[in-house]
Amino acid sequence: MSEAVEAALLAHPDVARLDGAIASYLPGRRVDGVRVGDRVEVAVVLRPGRPIGEVVPELRARVAGVAGPAPVDVVVADVEWECT
Numbered sequence: 001m002s003e004a005v006e007a008a009l010l011a012h013p014d015v016a017r018l019d020g021a022i023a024s025y026l027p028g029r030r031v032d033g034v035r036v037g038d039r040v041e042v043a044v045v046l047r048p049g050r051p052i053g054e055v056v057p058e059l060r061a062r063v064a065g066v067a068g069p070a071p072v073d074v075v076v077a078d079v080e081w082e083c084t
Contacts, residue, residue: 019043019077
């Protein structure tokens with residue numbers, strides 16, 4: 001399920017990447033930014049441009065669509081600013 005949550009989050013246009021503050025450990029692979037248990041915890045780095053308060057409910061809905069009725073905690077770890 002961690003990989004499905006990862007894919008759902010990375011498909012969102014406002015997600016730059018997942019943050020490694022939390023992770024799931026699968027055989028031969030670490031899934032950064034996702035931990036599944038009684039709750040689903042995700043840590044994301046967002047692209048700038050939209051209010052965080054609008055993006056987080058969208059992310060929560062995407063995760064719930066994959067993970068089912070478990071509570072979903074979304075941590076916005078950072079915003080990825082481009083330097084010009």
